[in-house]
Every structure is written in structure tokens, then in C-alpha cells.
Amino acid sequence: MTNTQHDTDVILIGAGVMSSTLGVILKQLAPNWNMTVFEKLSRAGEESSNEWNNAGTGHAALCELNYTVEKPDGTVDISKAIKINEQFQVSMQFWSYLVKQKLIDSPQEFIKALPHMSMVQGEANVDFLQRRFKALSDNPLFKGMEFSDDPETLLEWIPLMMKDRPAGDNIAATKIDTGTDVNFGALTHKMFDYLVDEGVNMHYNHAVTDMKRTDNGLWEVKVRNLESGKIASHTAKFVFIGGGGGSLHLLQKSGIPEGKHIGGFPVSGIFMSCNNPAVVEQHHAKVYGKAKVGAPPMSVPHLDTRFINNQKMLLFGPFAGFSPKFLKHGSVLDLFTSVKADNLVTMLAAGAKNMSLTKYLIQQVMLSKEQRMQELREFIPNAKTEDWDLVVAGQRVQVIRDTDAGKGTLQFGTEVISAEDGSIAALLGASPGASTAVQVMLEVLERCFPENMAKWEPKIKEMVPSYGQTLMENQKLLDHVHTTSAEVLGLEEVKEKSTLLKQA
Template identity: 70%
Template sequence: MSNKQTKSDVILIGAGIMSATLGTLLKELVPEWNIKVFEKLDKPGEESSNEWNNAGTGHSALCELNYTSEKNGVIEISKAVNVNEQFQVSRQFWSYLVDNKKISNPQDFIMPLPHMSLVQGAKNVEFLKKRFEALSKNHLFQGMEYSDDANTLKEWIPIIMDGRTSNEPIAATKIDSGTDVNFGALTRILFDNLKNQDVEINYNHQVKDMKRNSDGSWDVKVINANGQVERHSAKFVFIGAGGGSLPILQKTGIPESKHVGGFPVSGLFLVCKNPEIVEQHHAKVYGKAAVGAPPMSVPHLDTRYIDNKKSLLFGPFAGFSPKFLKTGSNMDLIGSVKPNNVFTMLAAGAKNMDLTKYLVQQLMLSKEQRIEELRDFVPNAKSEDWDIVVAGQRVQVIKDTEAGGKGTLQFGTEVITGAEGSVAALLGASPGASTAVPVMLDVINKCFPQHMKEWEPKIKEIIPSYGKKLVENPELFNELHASTAKSLRLSED
């Protein structure tokens, strides 16, 4: 047993995009702070942040239909606007890092790519047209095009239109200012920068327990690569361990960790291995989710840039595993059930029978049945051109809410902070990595209120729109959208 005991200002648990972002922000704001990172795997960005484990959409609500709902014939766009604003904040942060030589080649992690929405059927076409009319009036979505003309669609998405024999109405929207983001690559870049700034990054170190010290700091029990126990204390701890965050949060015993559960959902993608087909498609094309399906299961045909190579993925197909991480344990789900959340979990199970039925159906699909679903998008798809890849685990938050009652399943990202601000945990999945920067700024604001007046000028240097709504400032949006596109090399200029 090791007797190693250390003290730090900040401990980050998990080496994913969230910890990388928070650590980078804090090093910009207070470079003198001592920060330690503990990751149970042997490298950063291997779970939810890995490029093969997420859609890499650069979620900005340009193509995701589940961010716009229709009520009494009116399209509600407030959620889409909010997600878009959050992504603009991320773009500003990344641009700052490029401009300040912290990132040398932004094309290692972000590439320009059209974002499209595609629907079939008269009712869905009518919805898409209304959505286009509502969004295109907003400057955050400028440049969006709509078409239900077969010839135009064949120009936009040839492999989707080729071989299509159905007379069912079909329509799409396209916006060329979308991006593909490789969050795995970005995570690795950010951790390389943190290492160069003397941040101690400990791989093959697993956090086993957390207890509060008498002075208000946290004692973190860690098992190192040699199986020895280490103890580390810090004034502030961020739990950014993806699906593994919930069990660690529960160990803190803070009141905010009570009556919270998690439901794991896994995913599969079909990956095209025929380079000729990959080259024929150049967009992220999102459809509509099946009835009863979780939002993360919206079908999409995605061009991706992975390992500096163009790829083509279709999915995701939902699955179920009791593990909270791909590298987790089959006991994760059972182990997360506590006396304070058992009724919350049971209520969620009773409320979500449609989701359970959907997951069972998805689990039973053969490869050929998955190819048949692909053919709804790509009519001429051949089974031999596609392989199945297992994507990441997501743990959807279950909590008691006023609106949804006991055991409400949450499909967004949840930040849980202790009342005194010494601990914060990130739970949930969507839209996840794309909103890492605004989410981490929110953590900083909640957990370090005593420093915000001092830090605000620097935050505004990093995020020029900080404290302002871009939806209310079209000139500022246009200026920042152009400048970030230039810094990130997303524009022809």
C-alpha cells in the first residue's frame, strides 16, 4: 500500500473532453493553480469523447430535428437557438486557442461540412418546411436552404436519391456552415497542452472513494497502476468520468446526489468500407427518430473525418448493456441503485415501457435487418460494403422533477454541484461534447462565484460574446462567426 498523499487546488476525475475543457479554462484564468487529473484508462479521450463513440456532429441544431417541436401548428425553436448559441461559444474558445498558438492545426479536429435534415412522407415534409421557415428567419441559421425537388436533392445527396423508387414525398434542408468535430482528437490536443503547463495527468489511476475533510476540502482515494492506494486532497473536485460519474458522485454523499439514477444505453454504427461510396457522400444527414426511441437514436448518415481520413457512418442502433462505460462492469447498473434512489429508478422503468420495448427490438436486429434500415437512407446499400462498430455507452439521467414527476428520464446534459461549490459532476450525454465550453463556464460560475469579478475580463477575452445573447446581437454574431471560421480554417478565406 502506498502512503502517497498530496494536496492540490483542483482534481479532475476522467480525461475526457469535459475535464480537458475545464482544465484548460482554469489554466487560462489562474495559471498558478495546481491541477491533477486521474484517468482509469491508459490515455485520454477513450470513452464518450472518443471519435468512434460519438456522432461528432458539432451539435449546433442545424440538422437535429428533435431540437424543434411543433405545438398547435407552430414550430418552437428556442431549444435549437440555445444549442446553437452554446456551440458558438465553443467555437470562440477553440479559436482563442488557435490564435494563441495552443492549437497549431485546427483541421486536426474540426472540418467544414454541410448539415442536412431529411424527411419522408407528406406530414413530415410539411413539418420540415415549417421548421425551415421558422429557422431561416433567425440569423443564427442564415444560409439554410430547403428543397423538395428530386433533381436538387440528387445534387445534394446522390447516394440517398439514387435507386429511390418510392413516390412518397421527400424533402431536405441544407446549411453549408456545419462542421464535423473530432472530439477525441481535440481531447488529446488539450491534454497535451495541459501537460506542457505542468498539470499532473495520472493514467491507469482509478478513483475509488471521496470523503469530505474537516476543512471542507475533499479526500480522494485512488488506486494507482500498481494496485496501490493513494490519497489526494483538493479544494475543488470535478467528476467528468462519463458514465462513471454517477457512482463517484454517489460516494460524495452530498444532498444533491440523492434521488438521482442512471439508465445506460449503448449504440452501434454501420461503417462503410467501400472508398468509392464514401467519396460520393459529403454531409451529415439527420432523419427523424422512431416512435419510442431516445433522441440519441435519431438515424443519421454522417461523413466523418477520423485519423485524417474521410469515413461514412450510419446509425446509431440502440442497444442495452448494464455497463456505465464501455470498459465498465456488468454490475454498474445494479451498483448504482441505492435506498435513496430505488423508487426513482422503479418509477422510471414503469414510465418508459415504450423505450424498453424499443431497446429490446433493437437488440434483436441482425446485420441484414440493420442494412434494411440503412436502405431507407441509401436504397442501393450492399451488406458487404458495411461493417458494424460498437459505439460508446451513454448514461441517461433519471431524477425526480416537478414537471415530469418521480423517475423522469432526462435526455440532456446535467451538471450537479454541491451547495458550497467544492464539487461538481457532469451526467448525461446530449448534446454533450459540443457544448463542453458553455457547460464548463457554468461550472466555473457556480463553483467559484468569489472569483468571477476578477476573472470576467479574461473570460471575455477568451469568449468575446460572454454575457451577451448572440440571438439578440446579429452584428456581433456575424462578426464572431466570420472570425472563428477564419481562425478554425472553416472558410475559403
């Protein structure tokens, strides 16, 4: 075992969609900076970014009911939906730039146009969906959304879900054709291919074991080669921790004050995958339902058309599972070793406040396949058990931290934790995650490189024309962004075919 020293400008930990996005942005803004990436698995995008480990939804709040909250007075708060939609538009602009500049190719391999729908049952839920539709359809970001509670229209939209449905079911849905299915694994591979071509040093089968701040203000990162066992020391001016569920442990190793009093709770996902091509062909949309009373936001059931390696698939879920691992390829000790003296009270408070989540997870883990089929039949009444297989998806670590709401508050989103001097940043949390990666990484730049932002702004606006602006307040720019993104990413042709088919 030897210890060697290497110097670089930027270290990215984890070869997922977040690190690849930040890497590509930095390579465009500061092409002369040296960059090194460490990934403990044998290839990029094998954890949360892998196409089997996430829902593949381009999260733009078009169909996800948990992004629109009903207020006590009966009105629907769409502020979070607007924020997420604007952030997804940023991602679309950036991906379009990459394709237009030939930095990545074949966009159809990572993104496809696909209707996004919300579906609810019961009088109260139908009333909520109608009010949600009214609130969203008045906003230019959600232009083109349709609502229907007419069985004939719904049969046209979702034939598989309406077939053999009991007469008299009170059901309604919204549909918008500008939704997308995104293969974040394929996108991650394309961006890392570009970075390698630009001379970025990629190190697979390398695990970061420790890090510390040096006297001269650099970060010293200890890295173990998992194949040879050798340990090397790398120093960098800036470190980004984008290791998915593994980011919390690395943030703790950094020792920065901002990383104190933060914990994590792992939740694994299980989907059901249809193995009958005839059934798969009868559905063409992402249809999100409403979480049951008492269930956490990450449990929203959805029936998704997916395109994986250009093969059409049909998945239903998610069902929650529990494992103490923070990564799918992690250790069963992950949860226990994340508990430190500074976050112990935070974790205990979270446990006391979230007994309902614990109960929910226990119930989910104990579900039999037939019980899962019963939930699927709320979407597909005539679903046959033999047509569906169980697939274990990725691990998600929900952030636990002290907030104004009290100690040990469970956070359902994506958070960036950075040092006061901007020398290190870590990404924690889950959905909407990858869909908003570009916006999140631009915020990392604003926090960590404020002295460079004025110089970088013209290039950022070239990559993301709406940077610094609000699309919903600029109709002309919004129309331009939608049209350009659809054309460059190959989505417009698909939508035109869909319109012609509907008219026929």
C-alpha cells in the same frame, strides 16, 4: 500497498473533453493553481470523447430534428435549437482562441466544415420540415439554410441517397453549409498536451475509489494505481467529476445531498461503417432523419460523413444496444451497484414509466445485420450488405431524477450537479454533451467560483467574446464571431471551395 498523502488545488476526474475543457479554462484564469488529473485508462479521450464512440457532430441544432418540437397548434418551437446553437458558438469562439494563442495547433485535425442536412419522407413530415425551415431561417443564427423538395436539387445535394430511389417518393431536405464534423478525441488530446506543458499532473491507469469531505472543508480523494496496486490520498479545494458514465458512482461516493435521488440508465450505440471507398466518396454531409414514432430522442437516424485521423469515412446509425455497463470499459455490475436506498423508488418509477423504451431496446438488440440494412436503405436505397460493417460505439448513461413532471423522469441531455458550497461538481448525461462543453464548464465556474467571476470576466470575454450576451440579438457580434471562427479554424477556405464547386 501503501497510503501516501498529496495536496493540490483542483482535482479533475476523467481525462475526457469535459475535464480538458475545464482544465484549460482554469489554467487561463488561475495559472498558479495546482491541478491534478486522474484517468483509469492508459490515455486521454478513450471513452465518450473517443472519435469512434460518438457521432462527431458539432451539435448546433442545424439538422437535429429532435431539438425543434411541433406544438399542438402546429407551430414549431425553436427555443431549444436557439439555446444549443448559441452554446456551440461559445465552443467555436473558445477553440478559435486556443488556436490563435497557439495553445493548440492544426485545427484541421479536429474540425472540418461539412454541410448539415435534415431529410424526411412522407407528406406530414415534409410539411413539418417546411414549417421548421421557415421558423429557423427567419433567425440570424440559422442564416443560409435552404429547403428543397425538388428531386433534381436533392440529387445535387445528396446523390448517394437519391440514386435508385423509387419515383414518387415524397421527400424533402434542408441544407446549411456552416455545419461541422468534430473529432472530439483529437481535440481532447491537444488540450491535455497543453495542460501537461503547463505543469498539470496527469495520472493515467489511476482509478478513484472513494472520496469524502474533511473537517477543514477539503475533499480527500482515494486513488488506486492500477499498475502497482498502491493507494494514495489526495486532497483538493475543488473536485470536478468528468468521468462520463462513471460520474454517477463517484457522485454517490461524495455523499453530497444534491447527488441523492438520481439514477442512470445505460444505452450503448451501434453504427454501421462503410468499407467501400467508392461509396464513401459519393456522400459529403451529415444528414439527420426523424425518429420513428415511439422511439426515444437518442435514436434519430443519421448518415454521416466523418473524418477520423484525416481519413474520410461514412457511418450510419445509431442503433441502440444494451449493456449494464456505464462505461465501454466498465463493469457489468455498474447498473446494479448504482441503485441505492435513496434512488430506488426513483429508478422503479422510471422503469414503470418507460416500458416503451425497454421494448424499443429489446427490439434493437435483436436486430440482425440485414434488418439494420433495411433501415439503412431508407437513406441509401441501393446499399449493399457487403459494403457495411457493424461498429460498437460508446456507452451513454441517461440521467433519471425526480422533477416537476414526476418521480423517475428520464432526462435526455447534459446536467451539472454541484454541492451548495461549490466545492465539487459532476457532469452527468449525454447529447449535446461535448459540443456545448465550453458553455457547460463556464456554468460550472459560475456555480462553484462565484467570488472569482468579477475578476475573471475580462479574461473570459477575451476567450469567448460573446460571454454574457445573446448572439441572435447582436447581429454585428454574430457576424464577427462567425467570420473569425471560420478563418482561425480553417473552415472558410473549405466553404469557399464548396461554393465555387457548386457554381461550376
